[in-house]
Amino acid sequence: MNLTQIILRPTSSKLNFLCRDVVKGIIVYKNKSSKELTPPNSSSSSSSSSDSDDDINNKTQKPDAATKLNLLLKQMVEDSSNAKSTIQLAQPTNQRNKGREEKETRTSQSIEKKVVNAVKNVAESLGGDSKQTESELLMKLLNTTETQADASNNLSDILKEMKIERDVKPDPSRAEQIRHLLQQIKPETRMAQISTSPRKPRRAVSSKLAEIELEQVDLFNGPSLSIFTNPSVLKESPQLATWEKLHQKELKLSITHPPANYFQEMILWTEQGKFWQFPIDNAFGLEDESKVYFADHVFLEEHLEPWCPPKGPIRHFMELVCVGLSKNSYLTVEAKKEHIEWFKNYFEDKKKLLQEVGALPADPAPPQSIDKQ
Amino acid sequence: MNIPSLLRRRLYKVNILSRLVSTSKEEKIEIPYRINRGPTDILRALESTITRDTTAAHYKYHDDPYLIPMNNLAKRSYAMAQEAGRKAAHWVRSENPELFNHKECDPPIEAFFPKLVYDENSEVTEMDLLHVIERNHVSDAALINNLLKTKGVEIAPETKQSLLELLCYNNSEEFLNEAFIEERWFRQSSSNREKQRKTWKDGSLAEEIFNSIENPNAETYSAIIQGMAKFNQAARAYHLFEEAQNKGLILNVDSYNAIIKVINFLKEAYDMRWTFVINLLEQMKATGLKPNLETLNSVLYTLSNMGGSKIVKDFAVKTLREFKNLGIEPSLGTWYYLLIIFCKDRGPKSGILNNILNQIEHKQHEIYDISDTYFFVTAMDVARNHLNDISLGERVHKLLLFGNNYNLIGDSYKESIYYRHYFMLLISNLPIEEFMEKTYNHLVPNIYVPEPSVMKEVLQQIDLNGAIEYVPKIWSDMVVFNHTNRQDLVNLILTVMVENQPPTESDLVEKFCNIAWDIYTIIDAINEEKFNMIKFTGEILGKILTLVLRNGDFTKACDVFEKLDDKHNIIVGVPSFDSLSLFVDHCIANKSPSRAIKCIQYASDSGFPDILILGARLNEKLTLDESHLNQLSKFINLKIH
Structure with a gap:
């Protein structure tokens, strides 16, 4: 050229x-x-x-x-x-x-x-x-x-x-002529360029990959830095509590993405404390009650023993109160005790009247009789 | 004849069966008394049965045709709109806390209660301080601390330490509310770039508290060192590090890790940095501290900023082995650092990705380090740009989809870069049909919306393979994805359609015509004052003209040509001669000599030399009257001399 x-x-x-x-x-x-x-x-x-x-x-x-x-x-x-x-x-x-x-x-x-x-x-x-x-x-x-x-x-x-x-x-006429000639060829050459040029690197790439032996790295076998040669001497160091907590939280948040289905959303809500936890437990969240044994709820007669007469209409009435209370799931044990206490005080106030009616035995005798028994 | 053999076979089977039964009898099946299930275990089990439906939009969007986002911008703005609603609700609650104090539910849900507000007049105790530290409310903690100080209340050292750690961890700034998941997902990872400069607030409350502690112990030093190093206040962090060591305090591993991570700020020369690292590791050994995963990743991080020489790679592998010998399993972040150490843009190709994949394939990975979320996007980047190896790319993708590994993708930004690399890798290495059927139709648009650069590559591959049957699909996607304002893409799709002429009987001719007309109307409708808009060029109009004419749509062609002729003073460039010549041919066919002459005149004005031929053709096919001939001869003669 x-x-x-x-x-x-x-x-x-x-x-x-x-x-x-x-x-x-x-x-x-x-x-x-x-x-x-x-x-x-x-x-x-x-x-x-x-x-x-x-x-x-x-x-x-x-x-x-x-x-x-x-x-x-x-x-x-x-x-x-x-x-x-x-x-x-x-x-x-x-x-x-x-x-x-x-x-x-x-x-x-x-x-x-x-x-x-x-x-x-x-x-x-x-x-x-x-x-x-x-x-x-x-x-x-x-x-x-x-x-x-x-x-x-x-x-x-x-x-x-x-x-x-x-x-x-x-000499423009000559130039024009040449331009004519070239322009007639032009579309073809351009097409050829377009169609071949992207193909070429493709072939080149594949052949290159085949030719070049890629460097392989043996990750775990071979010499190391040999600094920590005696691991048994080393001990874990204490970590800063708050810092570590924050770090863990950040890690957790970095993999918490917008929920992709309803179950994920429920998981998220459960973790945020907005959701009743599975498996369903109707005592969920009643931390104070979980410490109380069920017998304390159900067997309330022991609270009658110190004051209630062993028999008679008052005893009968109080036993019914205890049955009712033992079946009530909405009151705490403390509330039930208070309930019984209230009746005790009530009967105490009305003691005279009750003794007159005969619902309560006369004052000194009954304790003695209990002692005898 | 056959019966005995059949019988024997039966017998054999029975034998095998009995043996099976007997062995199973020998094995003792232990039924556990009870497996403790966490509150989310059942939900997780249920959730694992659901796979991503690629034909539906993401769960967070409303399942309504008008509210399903089709491009990246819409995805972002719809999700952020929802988030804005969430924020508005939070705002209402914080403005009117008195309305939200009713405690209807039992057990009470604390997340629904309004936040306790503290101000200068609040009666506060140390318990309050602990309470806000527990909830990571930095500004409240600072306020309460001040109140306690002015009242002269002495705070227990543990509380003070806890407060210091809280302040150091986030540079005395408030945390983003963890309820705003969308915001975190779409937040651009610009913070990554910010990490490269010092952002530690000098003289902040954290430092004040540190100074107020009279006899700082190792923990106090560790907290402030870790905080300073985290926000790149390297020099002062190291100063305090040395101070603590001179006092004979034993700092924890994390403060060593923090110093290793900022070595790049402390030392300029590469060999100095490395001796420094070795020095620190020796010190750790001397004090009997066991390094952890964070140490490994910090060392590799430092190495990754030390250029791409062979010795650096050697150090990196040696470090890895050292920690492996200590029984510290590398995390994905470790592999991420190794990838960026080994696969530099300039430098020899490295097949390390293959070795790494051999280690981590077919496993579910958990997050152990923040850098873990960078692994997948980098691995795909290496597979495409460094090695251009489709099998490695597929392996990386398979690993991503394994178990819950998708959680490690990072955020929306990393996700879209990941898919960009994945698409680019597949386009250039797969047959176009396979790519379109298996990948494109599968992932677009609900999982990934291709960026213009990816679209361009797709179009080029269509051109290369002559797979023009996909052009209508691509065009409709381009419209949906808002790519129609890209001059280069519009021009490219027109070029593809012009240069790969479909056979005349195919319905593609009409489809192409419609696409061309779409383009014409889109560009025509654009307000001229709009910034960065797409404009008509002679080239585009010429191609539209050709495509319309191929479908034999003469009236549309006339519209296009008139636009070309009328606005020739503002339209840049000229159409190709072929399209003009085609238009003249159609004028002849439609017996419209005046239009043909106009076209020839336009061609002559544009400086095409071959108008003579056009004129001759026109003259030959149609009988021209006097005035036409006069007009024609005027500008043709001018050229002939």
Whole structure:
């Protein structure tokens, strides 16, 4: 592929712009450098390749100017490193210039020899580690000559581009023709790109996976840090109670998600204390009562013994009260006792009347009779 | 002949049976006297029989077609609306506590009672302080503590310690009410990013209390160190750590863990950090403390911030083995740290996920560390982006669905990232039919709503496979998921439809036409002042034109073309020449030369060079009158010269 194609291909318009930008940039650089270098020649600086070659010849003789140009060129090359690569892709082989270039290299080689000799002399005259100074100097010199060669190549290429573009511009009909041609091909190429491009990485990925042996890690077998070599000596440390409680709660909350069905919701409510707990227990939540034995609820006659006569209507009545109380599930044992106490006090108040009626035995006798028994 | 053998077989069977019976007789079945069941055990057993119904929306949404969310935004806002109602109820209760003091139920349900309000004039005792600490009410605790102080009431050291721990744990801030589950589920994990900088409140009440304790013991030091380290006040935490050690106090394991976790703030260079870690571990050993899981995870956390060099990986595995030898089982968080240590974006591919899965597969996992919730999303990320290995991805997914492991997904944000990775992995590695049938139709939209990037990938795969029968489905999903305002997606779906032309007899032609027309009306209806809206481009209109014309719908095509022609000064780009040429053909077929000429003129204005052909075709098929020819020649001549 040659440059003309790249420049003229409208499909890769991006590339096109890029090239143009580079060329524009270069025109500026070139103008600058040529002004600085060879003021008399500046009229002829309009970019023929032979001119630039001449410049290079001059450069080797005028090291000062050459370094300046180098600086500029280096900058330029760095600035447009992207563009450089595209340009190198499409490097045209200029047959005509080949012979000349060879000649050039030959002359520069001879110059290099001279330089080497000169450097050696300088190094020796300086004294000290002459070898090192020599090598350092040479390094410096040779490097610059190399970049020079590189840059000049680029420069000549770029200048050629400029020429071509100018050739093309005044002839729009030709450009139009080419554009016609390309546009007719365009949809096909685009389709091809679309259909092939995503497929390619897929294949590439699978093949890559097959090729690359994945690094396997043996998790538990092998050397360890060997710090805690004697676990039996170690003991668990006490943890901060509140901190630990909060931590556990945070852990629990981090896996508590919005309930996904009614059972989960019921679990949540149970945990929040809003729900009657399963398995159903009708004594749930009656903490105080759970401490009371059922016999205390049911057998209440013992509370009659200290005061109630062993027989007679009062005894009969109180026994019925006890039966009633023993069947009442809504009163606590304390309440039942209070109930009985109330009757005791009531009968105590009415003692006289009751004794008169004969419901209660006369005062001193009954306790004695109980004692006797 | 056959009977003896049959008989023998019978006999054999009987033998086997009798042997079975005899062995079972020998075994003693012990019926336990009683198995104690917790209050939720029965519910859990019942709950385990219900699997997620992917055809229904999540339980939290109302089962009403108008109230079922279909995209991510709606999912979030509906759930948050419900949460807002819950919050409103809480607010009403806290504003009118006197209305809620009736104690109807027995046993009383404390969750329904209004919160006790404390103010400057409250008569408080140490019991009240303990009560609010128990309920994690940080601000109330602070208030009561102040009240007690002004009254000169001396608080027991245990209560003070408890208060200090409460304040340190959450940086003296109030906790989010645990009733607000939705809020926690949808809260973006921005707090994760926040963790990277210092958030500890210097000079807060926690520090005040710490300073007020005259002879701080090891527990006091541990609390404040853990608090400071948790909120990245690394330098002061370490200072106190050293202070405590100089006093000869034996700090607990958690404070060592806390310091290990903030080493990244204390030391810059990687090797310094590691020697520091080793140093701390040696100290633990010297004081005879047994490290725990948290220690392991803290060390790995520190290692995970030390780059991806080989030596770091080596340390990580060695640490793991060390703790394994101590009998400390790694949690999912441990594996999460190992994954991020081994699978760096840049760096060699690592198959560690495979080794990890071999360890944890087919097991139900519990949460032991906060970092456990990061495992699944990271594992899927590694399976997709690091290895692009579908079998590993499937194994991770299977593990997620095993038992109650789904609880470890984290939150809604992590869940959707997890599914994004899972979808991307499947799309690029499964045949499109299998992906659509088994995964897409299964999980979308109730479990996961694909983001635009995933949708794009789906469309690209449809294009790649020419599976255009899914386009109508995808388009209707795009409408439901609110993706129609995405220029790139709309353009892509049009491209897919244009470039994969269905055979003329298929009903897809009409469906595509309808989709194109939908797109046209959607874009047409958009208010121009709206920010970030989708606009007509020449490309989009051209594609719509093509699709409409393929269905032979000339009137719609004329509408589209008029839009293109009228607004040519604000519409960016031009349609493809093919669509214009198709339109001209249809104009010819419908005997509408003036429209055709308009189209040719538009093509000429847009700089298409081939209008000559169009003109020639028009001239050939239809007999044009004088004025038409004049018009035509005007702009065609202009180009011919």
